[in-house]
Amino acid sequence: MSRLLSAALALVGTILATSSFAQSGAASTGGDPFSSYQWPDLRREFLGSGPVEFDARVKVLAPAFAEDPMNVPITVSADGLGDVEMITVLVDRNPIRKVLEYFPVVSLPRVSFRFKLEQASPVRAAVKTRDGVWHVGGALVDSSGGGCTAAGETRRDGSWARTLGALSARVFPHSVPVAGADTGTRVRLRVMHPMDTGLVGGIPAFYVNHLSLRDDVGRELVRINTFEPVSENPVFSFDFAERPLGHLQLVGTDNNGNRLGGPVE
Numbered sequence: 438m439s440r441l442l443s444a445a446l447a448l449v450g451t452i453l454a455t456s457s458f459a460q461s462g463a464a465s466t467g468g469d470p471f472s473s474y475q476w477p478d479l480r481r482e483f484l485g486s487g488p489v490e491f492d493a494r495v496k497v498l499a500p501a502f503a504e505d506p507m508n509v510p511i512t513v514s515a516d517g518l519g520d521v522e523m524i525t526v527l528v529d530r531n532p533i534r535k536v537l538e539y540f541p542v543v544s545l546p547r548v549s550f551r552f553k554l555e556q557a558s559p560v561r562a563a564v565k566t567r568d569g570v571w572h573v574g575g576a577l578v579d580s581s582g583g584g585c586t587a588a589g590e591t592r593r594d595g596s597w598a599r600t601l602g603a604l605s606a607r608v609f610p611h612s613v614p615v616a617g618a619d620t621g622t623r624v625r626l627r628v629m630h631p632m633d634t635g636l637v638g639g640i641p642a643f644y645v646n647h648l649s650l651r652d653d654v655g656r657e658l659v660r661i662n663t664f665e666p667v668s669e670n671p672v673f674s675f676d677f678a679e680r681p682l683g684h685l686q687l688v689g690t691d692n693n694g695n696r697l698g699g700p701v702e
Contacts, residue, residue, distance in 0.1 A: 471559040471577060475529040483527060483535060484563055488570045494518055495574025497562050503554050506584030508668045512549040513539075513562040515574075520567040521546035530558035531666055532585055532636060538662040545621070545676045548661075551668035553584035553634065586636045589669035591629075600629040600670075604687060606701040611676055622680040624650065624659075626687060627672045628697055634665040645671060646692045650701065653683035 469476040470491055480489060494517035503509045515521055524539040524546060532555055539548045546564065554560075561575040591597035604626065611623035628645060635642030642665055650659040658681055661673060685701035 471529075471575065473529045473559050475534075476559075479527055479529060479534060479561075483525060484571045489563075490570065490572055492518075492564075492572035492574060495562050495564050495572050497560060497574050497576040499560055499576045499578050501577075501579060503578055503580040503584070506554045506580045506582055507587060507589065508551045509554045509560075509578060509580075509584070510549070510551050511560065513547065513564075513574075515546040515562070515564040515572065518546065518564060518566055518572055522565045522567050524548060525563045525565070526552070527561045527563060528552070528554065528558050528666065529561070531555045533634060533665045535664050536666045537664065539675075540660040541675070542660060543656075543658040543677065543681070544624075545678060547676050549674040550671060553666045553668055554578060554580045554582070555585040556580060556582040585634050585666060588637045588640060589631050589633070591669060592631045592633065592637075592640065597629075597631040601631075602695060602697045603629040604697070604699040604701075606685075606687065608680070608685070608701065622677045623674055624677070624685070624701065625672065625674045626650075626701065627670060628687075628689070629670050630691060630697070632665065632667055632669045632671060636665075642692065644692055645697065646690060648673070648687060648689035648697070651686050651688065652681055653686070658685070 466472050466474055466476050494515060496514045498512040499509065513524055513526065521541055526536040527534050528536060536552050557579045559575050560578050561573055564572045606626045608622060608624050611621045630645050631643060633640050633643040644665050645663050648661040649657055651657050659675055687698040687701050689697040691697065
């Protein structure tokens with residue numbers, strides 16, 4: 438047998454073996470496009486036994502590489518689904534894997550924020566529609582790591598105690614058109630808080646756990662449940678097809694029972 442033929446046969450064997458391994462990985466991880474071995478546990482723990490489908494209409498925009506693993510920007514949108522009940526953001530390889538739950542009560546099914554990333558991982562958005570189906574999209578984010586196990590800047594310099602709970606907000610026209618309108622309205626909020634994960638020696642978990650945006654008659658417009666991996670001094674952006682009427686108010690709590698919030702102008 439010639440060397441050329443032997444090399445060709447070896448190459449074919451390698452390709453077939455690689456293909457077989459990839460198919461085996463996808464099969465053993467429930468058809469996950471990232472072939473993540475954490476996915477079956479993630480699905481079982483956070484999505485339950487209901488139907489789940491990987492859906493390209495769920496968009497997860499995140500950097501390919503996290504320059505700052507303590508502040509990784511992410512935008513999730515599920516405009517094409519309709520009747521969205523909630524959006525859950527999960528990170529496969531974080532020590533604390535649930536990051537955020539977003540309930541677009543009146544808002545559009547979009548949310549932007551920053552989170553901590555411990556190591557390279559798939560980052561997922563699981564969107565539950567009112568028929569009980571979970572629609573899952575994601576992005577793979579590489580990282581030098583350590584985002585969940587390092588103290589934040591305000592914790593290191595001690596300034597967190599002076600700024601705890603301070604709220605800044607802005608309501609402005611959003612340049613990205615929405616269905617039925619030339620432009621929508623974006624609300625951007627920042628709540629000053631150290632957002633400690635509890636994974637740094639001597640610093641217990643201390644984080645914002647609930648935020649609710651309401652109108653001037655108390656009607657809830659947006660509800661957010663946040664968890665330890667959300668970044669320090671979290672900033673959230675979300676969109677409305679039309680500007681909510683009246684004066685807006687943010688109310689919330691952290692896991693120590695502190696009340697947070699104030700007027701949103």
